[in-house]
Amino acid sequence: MQTELSTIPGFEAVREAASRIADQIRRTPVLTSAEADRRAGARLFFKCENFQRTGAFKFRGALNAVRALNPQERKAGVITFSSGNHGQAIARACQIEGIKAVVVMPKDAPQAKMQAAQSFGAQIIHYDRLSEDREIVAKALLEREGYRLIPPFDHPMVIAGQGTSAMELIEEVGALDALYVCLGGGGLLSGCALAASALSPGCQIIGVEPETGNDVQLAFARGEPVSIDVPDTIADGARTTRVGDITFAIIQQHVTAIETVSDQALIDTMRFFAQWMKIVIEPTGCLAAAAALRQREFGPSAKIGVLLSGGNVDLAQYGAWLKAA
Numbered sequence: 001m002q003t004e005l006s007t008i009p010g011f012e013a014v015r016e017a018a019s020r021i022a023d024q025i026r027r028t029p030v031l032t033s034a035e036a037d038r039r040a041g042a043r044l045f046f047k048c049e050n051f052q053r054t055g056a057f058k059f060r061g062a063l064n065a066v067r068a069l070n071p072q073e074r075k076a077g078v079i080t081f082s083s084g085n086h087g088q089a090i091a092r093a094c095q096i097e098g099i100k101a102v103v104v105m106p107k108d109a110p111q112a113k114m115q116a117a118q119s120f121g122a123q124i125i126h127y128d129r130l131s132e133d134r135e136i137v138a139k140a141l142l143e144r145e146g147y148r149l150i151p152p153f154d155h156p157m158v159i160a161g162q163g164t165s166a167m168e169l170i171e172e173v174g175a176l177d178a179l180y181v182c183l184g185g186g187g188l189l190s191g192c193a194l195a196a197s198a199l200s201p202g203c204q205i206i207g208v209e210p211e212t213g214n215d216v217q218l219a220f221a222r223g224e225p226v227s228i229d230v231p232d233t234i235a236d237g238a239r240t241t242r243v244g245d246i247t248f249a250i251i252q253q254h255v256t257a258i259e260t261v262s263d264q265a266l267i268d269t270m271r272f273f274a275q276w277m278k279i280v281i282e283p284t285g286c287l288a289a290a291a292a293l294r295q296r297e298f299g300p301s302a303k304i305g306v307l308l309s310g311g312n313v314d315l316a317q318y319g320a321w322l323k324a325a
């Protein structure tokens with residue numbers, strides 16, 4: 001789908017986003033752990049977006065994009081498609097701003113995520129992940145009802161909003177040697193790359209995808225976006241099949257490397273956070289940490305930022321994952 005605002009944002013857009021959303025977002029804590037440092041052989045600083053409003057960083061980009069709408073667009077209402085966290089974030093942002101929200105979600109999205117979007121007053125429309133294209137479903141509604149589309153990652157205002165998480169992290173702990181970021185369609189990674197490259201020059205920026213969904217790794221190696229089948233992974237927030245055009249342009253310019261981790265590594269990392277840091281992190285939220293905890297590239301004095309992107313997980317499923325050691 002063609003993005004209307006096709007200009008590639010720079011760091012200035014991240015700074016503007018920070019002031020546009022400041023009154024409603026939580027400045028999430030940065031946690032450290034001696035056990036994490038021991039495992040990584042470096043100093044890790046975890047930016048805990050599981051504590052963000054709606055339980056994930058997506059609220060930053062959603063609120064920034066909703067607040068940037070003009071009066072006419074606000075009146076028409078907003079539509080989006082999402083595996084969950086972005087839908088929830090758009091719903092909450094629209095509720096705060098008094099705007100109608102329509103969320104197109106897969107039928108098999110986690111129950112907790114669906115209920116949350118509904119509780120924020122959004123209208124939910126379901127589609128079949130395997131047989132229907134969510135963008136086509138959303139586009140039909142958009143054309144019929146005149147809604148404004150805010151996609152989950154390939155949008156300058158969404159990207160800029162997500163970047164405020166890394167901006168806060170660097171403001172709090174200072175310059176970093178490396179920054180590990182969870183990666184689906186690249187909204188979080190590209191926004192964080194804008195912030196880190198401006199505020200911490202020389203910082204290595206590493207995106208981390210699920211092993212089975214390595215579309216960005218392939219694209220990064222090939223120099224152009226690559227499409228893959230819907231990946232089979234427990235990281236439901238990273239089951240994207242193609243990187244965005246805007247996000248990819250920024251990733252190509254600023255990102256050092258793309259790594260992948262297995263579902264088993266995500267489960268081990270969820271267990272690590274529960275046991276050692278007493279925090280609930282969803283599988284997708286563990287991507288960056290799973291790679292940072294096993295890293296051997298940076299030495300003991302290195303400062304490594306790690307984005308924990310969200311904590312929205314079905315509790316019964318979470319319990320089952322923690323139990324099966």
Ligand SMILES: *Cc1c(COP(=O)(O)O)cnc(C)c1O
Nearest residue numbers: 085184185186187188237309310
């Ligand atoms: C959406 C999401 C991601 C991936 O973000 P992108 O901007 O699509 O790369 C990672 N973690 C969580 C918890 C998410 O909700």
